[in-house]
Amino acid sequence: xTDHQLFDLTVGYASxxxxxxxxxxxxxxxxxxxxxxxxxAGLIVIGAYNLDFETNEAAKRMSERGRKExxxxxxxxxxxxxxxxxGDLDSVIAVNVRAVSTEDYMQAALLARKHNAILELDAxxxxxxxxxxxxxxxLINDSDKLKNLIQRIKRTGVVLSVKIRANVVENTQLARMxxxxxxxxxxxxAMGTHGADLRALRDVRDVTNLxxxxxxxxxxxxxxxxxxxxxxxxxxxxxxxxxxxxxxxxLAIATTALQRQTGWYNVPKHLxxxxxxxxxxxxxxxxxxxxxxxxxxxxxMTPRQFAEFKINFVNGTPLQYGDGTCxxxxxxxxxxSKPCFLRDSVLDTIDLSHTEYTExxxxxxxxxxxxxxxxxxxxxxxxxxSQHTHTLQKQQEREKTLETSYTTQ
Ligand SMILES: Cc1cc2nc3c(=O)[nH]c(=O)nc-3n(C[C@H](O)[C@H](O)[C@H](O)COP(=O)(O)O)c2cc1C
Ligand code: SF4
Ligand code: SF4
Numbered sequence: 001x002t003d004h005q006l007f008d009l010t011v012g013y014a015s016x017x018x019x020x021x022x023x024x025x026x027x028x029x030x031x032x033x034x035x036x037x038x039x040x041a042g043l044i045v046i047g048a049y050n051l052d053f054e055t056n057e058a059a060k061r062m063s064e065r066g067r068k069e070x071x072x073x074x075x076x077x078x079x080x081x082x083x084x085x086x087g088d089l090d091s092v093i094a095v096n097v098r099a100v101s102t103e104d105y106m107q108a109a110l111l112a113r114k115h116n117a118i119l120e121l122d123a124x125x126x127x128x129x130x131x132x133x134x135x136x137x138x139l140i141n142d143s144d145k146l147k148n149l150i151q152r153i154k155r156t157g158v159v160l161s162v163k164i165r166a167n168v169v170e171n172t173q174l175a176r177m178x179x180x181x182x183x184x185x186x187x188x189x190a191m192g193t194h195g196a197d198l199r200a201l202r203d204v205r206d207v208t209n210l211x212x213x214x215x216x217x218x219x220x221x222x223x224x225x226x227x228x229x230x231x232x233x234x235x236x237x238x239x240x241x242x243x244x245x246x247x248x249x250x251l252a253i254a255t256t257a258l259q260r261q262t263g264w265y266n267v268p269k270h271l272x273x274x275x276x277x278x279x280x281x282x283x284x285x286x287x288x289x290x291x292x293x294x295x296x297x298x299x300x301m302t303p304r305q306f307a308e309f310k311i312n313f314v315n316g317t318p319l320q321y322g323d324g325t326c327x328x329x330x331x332x333x334x335x336x337s338k339p340c341f342l343r344d345s346v347l348d349t350i351d352l353s354h355t356e357y358t359e360x361x362x363x364x365x366x367x368x369x370x371x372x373x374x375x376x377x378x379x380x381x382x383x384x385x386s387q388h389t390h391t392l393q394k395q396q397e398r399e400k401t402l403e404t405s406y407t408t409q
Pocket of ligand 3: 340
């Protein structure tokens, strides 16, 4: 199995060999830097490139005060030559760009598309020389302008990523707007007051189906896993690569090993451990006061609907078994990484591996996620009568317990 098949990560014409990315650093991450440090990454974001006279003049002023910048008199020629230099890599390339006029963004988008590359809108740069031009982070403050820009760029057919920084405006509203406008990827610098704001990342995951790249302060695989566990489809690294040029390689190897071992590299943390709504798949019957109730309110499901959804979902699958487990069915069982001899003895009996168990839960988690991101429109399958009445009967006794819990809430 190739790495592309192992991860199955595709956005439009871009297919990633793994969910690890180089994040852009102006004046540093060009084709040459990428070839030296990022060949193992599934995605390489180069730039930021300044697409017009105004942004190049701004970059000159920034470099005069010591910042590294890419400055050119012929932006499109530079972009094209950088893309050509990276044409022989099996990583997807994205170009992070800043401009004043929409036309320049569109020209760059056409160029990116010609090279099967992604265009990344730099709505992140907070240097005053750039924000004074109403570019960079200033785009986040003018959501109508950003929306219009996304819609027009998407007409070129390019795969479009939007790079933003957390906590500049309300994160979830911004993410919803970017998705509704038609972007494909949200590259989310989860910058918080002390390192990455993982809660912000999770909240964004919970409101959007965009391909989500989690970024900020990743220096080892543990930090990457924290982001995967909050719903990042991919993680990216900037400063960490300057400190350790082997980091992307190490992260790609570790993520690939995790995917081979578990079948779900970005398995959510349990809800009570800060995971995103996909973690509902690992929740037990909602019989006690815990994080599941808040999550169900977000999803717009009652505990009963949730119970029926889970029961229907596992019927006919090996997860319906589970005599001897806490709730009589592995529909309600914890992540495989949580040691449990009760669940594992059922898995042994029915000869199901941890990876297969996780994959079955993954289908359910994804289904729950789709339900939640459809603006709280509960999935019609919740209301369909079960095809497996017999198994439902076996659940009746457990539902009685559930009934008692509703009346006590
Ligand atoms: C020197 C430097 C230059 C950067 N230039 C850009 C840029 O041009 N465009 C952009 O979107 N982000 C830029 N960033 C932000 C990074 O891509 C990344 O979001 C941020 O550094 C947090 O990730 P990290 O903790 O892995 O460094 C820059 C960061 C640094 C340190
Ligand atoms: S139902 Fe279980 S796993 Fe889910 S939030 Fe409550 S205690 Fe945690
Ligand atoms: S049987 Fe084990 S895995 Fe299943 S719910 Fe109970 S503690 Fe969790």
